Amino acid sequence: MIIAERKPFAEIKAMLAPYKKILIVGCGTCVAVCLAGGEKEVGLLASQLKLALGVEDKHLEIGEITVERQCDLEFLRPLCDFTADYEAIVSMACGAGVQFLNQLCSLHPVFPAVNTTFIGVNNEVGYYTEACRACHNCYLGITGGICPVTMCPKGLLNGPCGGMVNGRCEVDPEKECAWCRIYHRLELEGRLDNLREILPLHPHDRTTTPGTVIHPAYKRRYGLNE
Amino acid sequence: MSKLRETLEAGAFPVVVELKPPKGAGVDEMLAVVKALAGRVTAFSLPDNEHARMRLAAVAAARLVQEAGGEALVHLTCRDRNRLALESDLLGAASLGLENLLLVSGDYVTLGDHPQAKPVYDADSVQLLQIARGLMDGHDSAGLALTGAPAFFLGAVVIPEAEPLPPQLIKFEKKLAAGAQFFITPAVFDLDKLRRFREHLPETPVKLLVSVKVLGADEVAQAAAGQWRKVYSLPPNLVNDLAGKEPEDILAMGVKAASRLVQQIKQEKLADGVYLKAKGRTDLFTKILEAAGL
Numbered sequence: 424m425i426i427a428e429r430k431p432f433a434e435i436k437a438m439l440a441p442y443k444k445i446l447i448v449g450c451g452t453c454v455a456v457c458l459a460g461g462e463k464e465v466g467l468l469a470s471q472l473k474l475a476l477g478v479e480d481k482h483l484e485i486g487e488i489t490v491e492r493q494c495d496l497e498f499l500r501p502l503c504d505f506t507a508d509y510e511a512i513v514s515m516a517c518g519a520g521v522q523f524l525n526q527l528c529s530l531h532p533v534f535p536a537v538n539t540t541f542i543g544v545n546n547e548v549g550y551y552t553e554a555c556r557a558c559h560n561c562y563l564g565i566t567g568g569i570c571p572v573t574m575c576p577k578g579l580l581n582g583p584c585g586g587m588v589n590g591r592c593e594v595d596p597e598k599e600c601a602w603c604r605i606y607h608r609l610e611l612e613g614r615l616d617n618l619r620e621i622l623p624l625h626p627h628d629r630t631t632t633p634g635t636v637i638h639p640a641y642k643r644r645y646g647l648n649e
Numbered sequence: 650m651s652k653l654r655e656t657l658e659a660g661a662f663p664v665v666v667e668l669k670p671p672k673g674a675g676v677d678e679m680l681a682v683v684k685a686l687a688g689r690v691t692a693f694s695l696p697d698n699e700h701a702r703m704r705l706a707a708v709a710a711a712r713l714v715q716e717a718g719g720e721a722l723v724h725l726t727c728r729d730r731n732r733l734a735l736e737s738d739l740l741g742a743a744s745l746g747l748e749n750l751l752l753v754s755g756d757y758v759t760l761g762d763h764p765q766a767k768p769v770y771d772a773d774s775v776q777l778l779q780i781a782r783g784l785m786d787g788h789d790s791a792g793l794a795l796t797g798a799p800a801f802f803l804g805a806v807v808i809p810e811a812e813p814l815p816p817q818l819i820k821f822e823k824k825l826a827a828g829a830q831f832f833i834t835p836a837v838f839d840l841d842k843l844r845r846f847r848e849h850l851p852e853t854p855v856k857l858l859v860s861v862k863v864l865g866a867d868e869v870a871q872a873a874a875g876q877w878r879k880v881y882s883l884p885p886n887l888v889n890d891l892a893g894k895e896p897e898d899i900l901a902m903g904v905k906a907a908s909r910l911v912q913q914i915k916q917e918k919l920a921d922g923v924y925l926k927a928k929g930r931t932d933l934f935t936k937i938l939e940a941a942g943l
C-alpha cells in the first residue's frame with residue numbers, strides 16, 4: 424500500500440491562511456491504514472485548525488468528508504457536487520488522490536495535507552516500511568522474494584557492494600544487507616544458481632513518468648491496439 | 650600497454666600509490682607526489698569522489714598525473730553517473746591516454762559531504778565492467794558501433810574479509826566473468842585473513858593487488874572506542890599499540906607496520922602487487938618503500 428505522513432501542522436495552516444471555508448477530504452484506504460489521512464485524521468486536523476485559529480480570533484468554516492478511495496473515479500465523482508460551496512479543498516490522500524481530486528474539482532485550489540513517502544507494508548500499527556519502488560520489471564522471482572531495487576539503497580542487481588559489514592548495510596547498519604538476505608533465502612530454497620547469472624542493465628525507459636497501464640480486456644473492449 | 654599490466658603480467662610486484670585529488674582546483678600538492686615518486690612506483694591511483702565526498706574529477710587528475718610523468722589508475726563510480734555518462738567518461742579517459750581503470754559501485758551519497766544529492770546507480774560494478782568490456786569490443790551498451798575502440802586494463806574490487814563471504818565470492822566470480830582483469834582489496838592488516846581468502850581464489854590465475862594502509866589518528870581513536878565498522882579488521886594489539894599516541898607518532902608506527910606487511914605479502918606471494926594508502930603523502934610513501942626495500 425501507499426504510505427504517507429501528515430504534513431507539519433504549521434505548513435498546512437500557512438497554506439490555508441487565505442481561506443474562510445474549506446473542505447477536508449480524507450481517504451479510507453492506504454492513508455487510513457497508516458494513520459495519516461483517514462476519517463480519524465480528518466477530524467483531528469479539523470479540530471487542530473479550529474483550535475489554532477480560535478486562539479487567534481479567526482474563524483474558519485470546515486467541512487469534513489472521507490471517501491473510500493480518492494484515487495478511484497468511482498468514489499470521487501459523487502464528491503464533485505459537494506465541493507461547490509467551499510473556497511479551498513484539503514486532501515489527506517496520497518499524491519495520486521490529491522491530483523485526481525484536483526483534476527475533478529477544477530474550480531478550487533486543492534492542497535495536500537500529507538507527504539506521500541513510499542509503497543510499503545504495515546508491520547504493525549504505526550510501523551511501516553518501504554518494500555517496492557515500482558520498477559516495472561519485477562526481479563522478485565529471481566531474488567528470493569526480496570527486492571534488490573528497494574531493499575538495497577543502491578538498487579544493485581548483481582550482489583552485495585563492498586560496504587557490507589557483518590551482513591549489515593553500509594548505508595544503515597541497523598538494517599541487514601539486502602544481498603545478504605537474498606543470498607540466505609536462495610540458499611535455503613536451494614536456488615543459489617539464480618545468482619550466478621549477471622542481471623543486465625535495468626530497462627529504465629519503462630519507468631518514464633507518468634506511466635500508463637491499459638489492461639488487455641480494456642483494449643479489447645474499446646478496440647485499442649494490443 | 651600499461652606499465653601496471655606489464656608489471657603484473659611479468660610477476661614483477663607492482664606498487665600503486667593512492668593520491669588524493671584535491672577538494673578544489675589546486676593540483677600542485679597532488680602532482681608533487683607524482684614528481685617525487687614517478688621513478689619508484691608503478692602507478693598512481695585516483696579515487697573518484699571517494700567516500701561520496703566531492704573532489705576534483707578523477708579522470709582530469711589522472712591525465713595531469715600522466716602529464717607529470719606518472720602512470721595513472723583511474724577509478725570510476727556508478728554512484729554519480731548514468732550509463733551515458735559512464736560510457737562517455739570511459740571513452741574520454743581512453744582518449745586522454747588512460748588505460749588502467751578501477752570500476753566500482755561507489756559509497757552511498759548519504760555517507761559523504763553532499764548527502765542530499767541524487768544517487769544514480771544506473772549500472773552496478775558488474776554491469777559497468779560489462780559496459781567497459783563492450784566498449785573495448787567496439788560497441789556501446791546499446792549495441793551501437795564505436796569509431797575506434799578503447800584499450801583498457803579493467804580492475805575491480807574484491808573484499809577478502811567480507812562477512813558472510815559467499816555472496817561476495819559470487820560477486821567476485823561475476824566480475825571475473827564480466828571482464829575484470831585485476832582486483833584490488835581494501836586495506837588488509839591481518840594476513841591470516843588474506844591467506845584464508847586466497848584459498849577461495851579460482852584456479853585460473855587472477856591478478857590481485859592488496860591494499861596496505863597507514864591508519865590516521867582519527868581511525869585509531871574510532872577503533873579504540875570500539876566503533877570500527879569497516880570491511881577490514883584491525884588486530885587488537887595494533888590498536889592497543891597506537892591508541893592515545895600523538896598523530897605523527899601514529900603515522901610513523903603505521904609506516905613501520907605497513908612496510909612489514911608489504912614485505913611479508915611479497916615474500917609469501919600473498920598478492921601480485923600492493924596498493925598503498927598513506928594520506929597521499931610523499932614522505933610516508935617513501936618511508937614505506939624504503940623500509941620494505943622496494
Ligand code: SF4
Pocket residue numbers: 554555556557558559560561562563570571572573
Ligand atoms: S523488483 Fe522490487 S521495485 Fe521492482 S516491482 Fe519488484 S518489488 Fe517492486
Ligand code: SF4
Pocket residue numbers: 574575576577578579582583584585586587588591592593594599600601602603
Ligand atoms: S550493504 Fe548491501 S544493501 Fe547496503 S548498499 Fe551495499 S549491497 Fe546494498
